[in-house]
Amino acid sequence: MNQRLTSQFVRFSFSLLFSLGLAASGFGQADTSSKAVSAAPAGATAAAPAAGSGDPAAGEGIFKANCKSCHAIGEQVVGPALKDAHKRWPSKAAMANFIKYPQKTIDGGNAYAKGLYDKYKQYMPNHDFLQPADIDNVIAYIVRESENPTAAAPVAGAGTASAEAGSSTSGEDSSGLLAPVIGILLLTLVVVIILLVVVINLVSRILGTKREELSEDDLDQMEGKIDWSVMFNHPLFKGVVAFVFVVIIGKTVFDQVYAVGIQQGYAPDQPIAFSHKLHAGMYEIDCNYCHTGVNKGKSATIPAANTCLNCHNVIKTESPEIKKIWRAVEKNQPIKWVRIHNLPDLAYFNHAQHVKVGGIECQKCHGPVQEMEVVQQFSPLTMGWCINCHRETVVKSGGNAYYDKMVEIHQTKYGTGKMKVEDIGGLECSKCHY
Numbered sequence: 559m560n561q562r563l564t565s566q567f568v569r570f571s572f573s574l575l576f577s578l579g580l581a582a583s584g585f586g587q588a589d590t591s592s593k594a595v596s597a598a599p600a601g602a603t604a605a606a607p608a609a610g611s612g613d614p615a616a617g618e619g620i621f622k623a624n625c626k627s628c629h630a631i632g633e634q635v636v637g638p639a640l641k642d643a644h645k646r647w648p649s650k651a652a653m654a655n656f657i658k659y660p661q662k663t664i665d666g667g668n669a670y671a672k673g674l675y676d677k678y679k680q681y682m683p684n685h686d687f688l689q690p691a692d693i694d695n696v697i698a699y700i701v702r703e704s705e706n707p708t709a710a711a712p713v714a715g716a717g718t719a720s721a722e723a724g725s726s727t728s729g730e731d732s733s734g735l736l737a738p739v740i741g742i743l744l745l746t747l748v749v750v751i752i753l754l755v756v757v758i759n760l761v762s763r764i765l766g767t768k769r770e771e772l773s774e775d776d777l778d779q780m781e782g783k784i785d786w787s788v789m790f791n792h793p794l795f796k797g798v799v800a801f802v803f804v805v806i807i808g809k810t811v812f813d814q815v816y817a818v819g820i821q822q823g824y825a826p827d828q829p830i831a832f833s834h835k836l837h838a839g840m841y842e843i844d845c846n847y848c849h850t851g852v853n854k855g856k857s858a859t860i861p862a863a864n865t866c867l868n869c870h871n872v873i874k875t876e877s878p879e880i881k882k883i884w885r886a887v888e889k890n891q892p893i894k895w896v897r898i899h900n901l902p903d904l905a906y907f908n909h910a911q912h913v914k915v916g917g918i919e920c921q922k923c924h925g926p927v928q929e930m931e932v933v934q935q936f937s938p939l940t941m942g943w944c945i946n947c948h949r950e951t952v953v954k955s956g957g958n959a960y961y962d963k964m965v966e967i968h969q970t971k972y973g974t975g976k977m978k979v980e981d982i983g984g985l986e987c988s989k990c991h992y
């Protein structure tokens with residue numbers, strides 16, 4: 559094959575590779591790398607804490623997964639704008655502790671935190687499921703974004719104070735990012751091709767002056783009879799195409815997997831403006847009064863309309879919202895409450911096991927429902943969340959003959975009376991998976 563054609567092609571390929579590499583690394587920094595790190599926090603935590611400064615890139619992924627439904631850097635969403643939040647706390651440790659246990663900090667008498675709560679009238683959920691290094695990273699991300707905001711992703715529907723907006727965007731922002739990436743790649747390709755045409759033109763004009771000295775092959779080439787099939791069949795070209803495909807498909811798959819099923823903060827509008835804050839908070843109606851299943855079995859159950867009528871046959875009967883209850887009862891149709899918490903079918907969760915046997919308060923998993931005007935999903939409901947709690951929680955064995963023996967064995971075997979859920983099989987796959 560003609561030497562000049564080859565060298566030209568090699569140059570073309572190199573510039574193509576180079577620009578693709580640039581584009582790909584740019585988008586890696588913006589997004590994938592951070593997600594990749596956050597998906598494997600163990601590795602990141604091992605490396606990070608040395609400087610005690612945290613890794614903002616890793617923090618970005620954690621922020622997107624856990625904070626974005628309620629926070630943006632530059633504007634108030636459900637919670638305050640986080641720009642310069644680190645300057646509002648006396649130390650990073652204090653800030654980290656607040657992020658981990660906001661309710662404890664607020665109720666513990668921290669005046670600044672109390673002020674925040676008075677303003678936002680809502681506890682931020684505990685983040686005790688995050689590793690200390692994750693929280694460092696997320697703070698590093700807040701610091702970085704405060705100092706020089708990159709693409710400070712605005713939350714769709716920000717300002718509507720609807721946490722639902724946050725949860726639905728978590729699926730969208732991945733595909734939203736993909737479009738510009740493909741755009742950049744295509745643009746780079748076009749620029750490269752234009753440059754090449756210009757260069758080829760230039761070269762052929764210079765060479766044109768010494769036409770008679772050229773070989774036949776070179777003449778062919780100059781006159782534009784380039785054999786494109788040589789290029790398309792070249793392994794380098796195929797490699798580049800394959801590379802682009804792998805990057806794009808890999809990113810899509812990664813994002814999908816990452817975003818699957820996490821619905822924390824989900825708070826849909828309900829058909830009737832039923833307020834837990836009013837009923838469970840102000841009037842202190844016991845959760846069990848309505849959610850009668852919690853001590854009996856798997857499901858907590860949502861009360862039937864008739865339960866509401868126990869009171870509302872006399873209370874506020876003229877209210878349009880209460881009339882909706884009557885309408886449902888008269889038509890003998892259940893009220894179509896929108897389900898908020900939803901584990902996938904593959905997982906088994908039992909309320910009685912946790913509430914009655916385990917003695918865990920509803921609020922530990924559902925947050926301060928008695929303060930919520932509209933119920934929202936408080937915990938992530940991921941496998942990691944279940945497992946973390948099973949690792950940390952000591953089984954309440956007192957007065958349960960079944961456990962007494964196990965505790966005894968535990969004491970003799972491990973020299974500790976503290977029997978955690980993991981010790982009674984709480985980490986076995988089959989306990990939670992059908």
Ligand code: HEC
Nearest residue numbers: 624625628636637638643646660674675678680681682696
């Ligand atoms: C469900 C909504 C929600 C989520 C999720 C949430 N926050 Fe908050 N956050 C709040 C609210 C509300 C406040 C105001 C304080 C209060 O009332 O508890 C707040 C306050 C804060 C503050 C104090 C701000 C200041 O001005 O000093 C920081 C820092 C903070 N959040 C960080 C985070 C981080 C980091 C995450 C994710 C790991 C997160 N938050 C997740 C709702 C949320």
Ligand code: HEC
Nearest residue numbers: 837838843844845848895896897898899920924927928933
């Ligand atoms: C007067 C009846 C009543 C009382 C009392 C009550 N709830 Fe509810 N709860 C409902 C109704 C009705 C719904 C469905 C509508 C909604 O989501 O607001 C619901 C929904 C919920 C949900 C969301 C269910 C889902 O769809 O995933 C949770 C969690 C919850 N309640 C927890 C509690 C807790 C915890 C308490 C006690 C602090 C409590 N409730 C007290 C009536 C009640």
Ligand code: HEC
Nearest residue numbers: 830831832837841843861865866868869873874877879880
């Ligand atoms: C144990 C008694 C009790 C039960 C059971 C009860 N409520 Fe109420 N509800 C009240 C009281 C008390 C008020 C406050 C009335 C007032 O503001 O004067 C109220 C207020 C309301 C309001 C606000 C009405 C308005 O226009 O201000 C709605 C909506 C409502 N309840 C829906 C329900 C639904 C739906 C159920 C069943 C899931 C239910 N309630 C069950 C006692 C009850």
Ligand code: HEC
Nearest residue numbers: 845849852857858859899900901907912913918919920923
């Ligand atoms: C250990 C954590 C945990 C505790 C404690 C807990 N819940 Fe739940 N709750 C969940 C999970 C997980 C789901 C989702 C279950 C599913 O989708 O199968 C859920 C779902 C619900 C639902 C939706 C309907 C249903 O049964 O699936 C209601 C209502 C509810 N919980 C109320 C309560 C009340 C009231 C209490 C306290 C008496 C309570 N929960 C205690 C974890 C908990």
Ligand code: HEC
Nearest residue numbers: 906907911915916922944947951953979982983984989990
């Ligand atoms: C707040 C802590 C906490 C969370 C969160 C939690 N659990 Fe548990 N779980 C417990 C405790 C405590 C027990 C032990 C109850 C007992 O005494 O039997 C338990 C027991 C269990 C058991 C029975 C284990 C056995 O060996 O008998 C299953 C199954 C289970 N949990 C599933 C889940 C699933 C699924 C989730 C997540 C959706 C979850 N749990 C979340 C605290 C928790």
Ligand code: HEC
Nearest residue numbers: 818819901902905939940941944945948984985986987990
């Ligand atoms: C304490 C309860 C619990 C235990 C123990 C547990 N899982 Fe899970 N697992 C869950 C829950 C809850 C989900 C659903 C989480 C979600 O939707 O994010 C889940 C999801 C999964 C999924 C689907 C992941 C996905 O992204 O859809 C797989 C696979 C899985 N578990 C495998 C296992 C294996 C293997 C084991 C044993 C080593 C195990 N689980 C032990 C609670 C548990």
